[in-house]
Amino acid sequence: MIDLALVPDDGIGWLDGSGAESPIVLSSRIRLARNLAGHPFSQRSRDADRIAVLALVREAATAVPSLAGAVTFRLDQLERPDRQVLHERHLVSRELAGLEAGGRPRAGAAVMVRGPAAVMVNEEDHLRLQVMRAGLAVEDGYVQMEALDTGLGRLLPFAFHQEFGYLTACPTNAGTGLRASVLIHLPGLVLTKEIGKVLQGLAQVGLTFRGLYGEGSEVVGNFFQLSNQTTLGKSEEDLLDHFGKVVRQVIAYEQQARDVMMRTAPAEVEDKVWRAYGLLRYARTLSFEETMNLLSGVRLGAALNLIPGVRVYTLNKLLIFTQTAHLAALEGRAVGDPELPTVRAAYVRKLLDAELT
Amino acid sequence: MRCDHCGLRDAVINLTQVEHDTKVTLHLCEECAQQKGIETGGAVLQSPLGGFITAMGKGPASPAPRPAAPAERCPACGATLQDFRESGRLGCGACYLAFEAHVRDLLRRLHGSSQHAGERYLAPGELAPDPRAELLDLRDRLRRAVETENFELAAELRDRIRVLE
Numbered sequence: 001m002i003d004l005a006l007v008p009d010d011g012i013g014w015l016d017g018s019g020a021e022s023p024i025v026l027s028s029r030i031r032l033a034r035n036l037a038g039h040p041f042s043q044r045s046r047d048a049d050r051i052a053v054l055a056l057v058r059e060a061a062t063a064v065p066s067l068a069g070a071v072t073f074r075l076d077q078l079e080r081p082d083r084q085v086l087h088e089r090h091l092v093s094r095e096l097a098g099l100e101a102g103g104r105p106r107a108g109a110a111v112m113v114r115g116p117a118a119v120m121v122n123e124e125d126h127l128r129l130q131v132m133r134a135g136l137a138v139e140d141g142y143v144q145m146e147a148l149d150t151g152l153g154r155l156l157p158f159a160f161h162q163e164f165g166y167l168t169a170c171p172t173n174a175g176t177g178l179r180a181s182v183l184i185h186l187p188g189l190v191l192t193k194e195i196g197k198v199l200q201g202l203a204q205v206g207l208t209f210r211g212l213y214g215e216g217s218e219v220v221g222n223f224f225q226l227s228n229q230t231t232l233g234k235s236e237e238d239l240l241d242h243f244g245k246v247v248r249q250v251i252a253y254e255q256q257a258r259d260v261m262m263r264t265a266p267a268e269v270e271d272k273v274w275r276a277y278g279l280l281r282y283a284r285t286l287s288f289e290e291t292m293n294l295l296s297g298v299r300l301g302a303a304l305n306l307i308p309g310v311r312v313y314t315l316n317k318l319l320i321f322t323q324t325a326h327l328a329a330l331e332g333r334a335v336g337d338p339e340l341p342t343v344r345a346a347y348v349r350k351l352l353d354a355e356l357t
Numbered sequence: 358m359r360c361d362h363c364g365l366r367d368a369v370i371n372l373t374q375v376e377h378d379t380k381v382t383l384h385l386c387e388e389c390a391q392q393k394g395i396e397t398g399g400a401v402l403q404s405p406l407g408g409f410i411t412a413m414g415k416g417p418a419s420p421a422p423r424p425a426a427p428a429e430r431c432p433a434c435g436a437t438l439q440d441f442r443e444s445g446r447l448g449c450g451a452c453y454l455a456f457e458a459h460v461r462d463l464l465r466r467l468h469g470s471s472q473h474a475g476e477r478y479l480a481p482g483e484l485a486p487d488p489r490a491e492l493l494d495l496r497d498r499l500r501r502a503v504e505t506e507n508f509e510l511a512a513e514l515r516d517r518i519r520v521l522e
Contacts, residue, residue: 165473233470
């Protein structure tokens with residue numbers, strides 16, 4: 001069993017509910033895609049190439065201050081539940097963790113974690129640098145990212161072309177290799193049925209949306225991951241500036257939707273959020289999906305000051321620790337244990353009860 | 358707007374083609390677009406690059422450099438254009454040059470540009486940028502951060518300026 005306590009903040013400092021625009025924006029993430037010149041990209045390389053890339057990155061990381069003391073997890077040497085835990089913490093992609101049906105992690109697949117910064121090695125690109133921050137903090141996250149990128153880039157020769165910029169396995173990431181994203185809670189827009197229009201509008205201004213776990217995942221609990229679609233032709237600053245403006249606009253729409261609901265149907269909203277809270281407080285079995293949907297209601301209730309005394313931190317913690325692999329690890333169960341829904345309900349009750357004292 | 362082809366359903370796709378140096382824009386409904394071999398809706402979503410890659414090499418290519426034939430190989434990793442069409446992934450950095458015309462065309466369609474406008478990378482051993490220029494840039498960003506009352510960012514930038522100074 002891996003020990004995430006080795007990682008400062010357990011790698012989830014961004015859960016603390018601090019940061020601008022919390023609780024609507026859970027977290028911000030900055031990601032840069034980089035490859036080492038002279039090595040085939042991960043999908044085309046042999047095991048020996050990938051292991052060599054990992055060795056080079058690990059050696060360089062020891063000399064980069066923002067990765068000093070980073071903990072390295074070799075996904076190719078971990079059991080599936082541990083890999084799933086890392087994925088549930090948004091530290092590694094599904095692909096890198098080898099969680100696809102019948103999948104296995106590639107040789108040399110690893111993640112180095114140090115607080116809010118992490119480096120995935122041998123994903124689709126040799127390096128996927130990421131910085132996670134609480135709330136809306138893309139600019140701050142990028143400042144941190146620059147130090148990480150510059151530090152590694154001075155030691156490792158990145159694949160770069162004067163016209164095309166940073167070269168990536170998929171051309172959708174070429175140029176800056178920069179993907180900014182926010183995990184955002186939009187129940188107001190979903191309940192007022194305005195979400196479709198907003199998501200359509202996003203596509204027109206160069207943003208895209210995904211589910212809770214990024215590419216290919218479903219939207220649950222009204223959580224959307226918004227990110228920039230294009231990475232080439234604009235400077236990092238312009239990309240982030242535009243992204244930040246659009247996200248602030250989406251937040252404003254969400255606030256408007258909540259205001260409209262509270263003006264036109266306050267009793268229904270109040271009933272909905274208290275029912276969600278009641279189910280979470282007293283249910284005896286809960287699936288993860290149901291938990292997420294109910295937490296969405298409680299989160300809305302807390303944000304509208306309808307449900308007093310429930311901290312955003314507790315709601316965020318529930319979001320992470322009611323996931324299957326986390327819950328199983330926490331309660332000493334197997335991931336496939338049929339009693340997990342009962343265990344989950346007990347865990348939720350325990351945390352919500354503790355909020356009352 | 359009605360579909361230009363069947364005139365019955367609403368047009369959902371604008372298809373712009375260049376025929377004999379003339380630009381023709383067709384407004385098509387989903388069904389007619391599919392008949393013309395254009396993917397719509399779910400199929401496109403499943404593979405965001407699918408449509409682009411399939412169209413690669415079929416559209417009007419840039420005059421120079423010479424477009425690679427599907428079987429031509431990247432001299433560094435041995436990947437072919439066919440491999441790229443199937444996987445949606447290039448084999449290595451040198452593939453960008455081996456299939457330059459296609460890649461440039463694709464990048465323009467994906468991003469609206471193929472010219473990198475972001476940070477210039479300096480490989481290990483290359484001359485480091487002038488710290489004075491970097492300081493000026495950071496001070497400029499600090500000024501803007503203060504103006505927009507982004508004090509957390511301002512604090513981070515101030516720390517970096519102190520280190521450089």
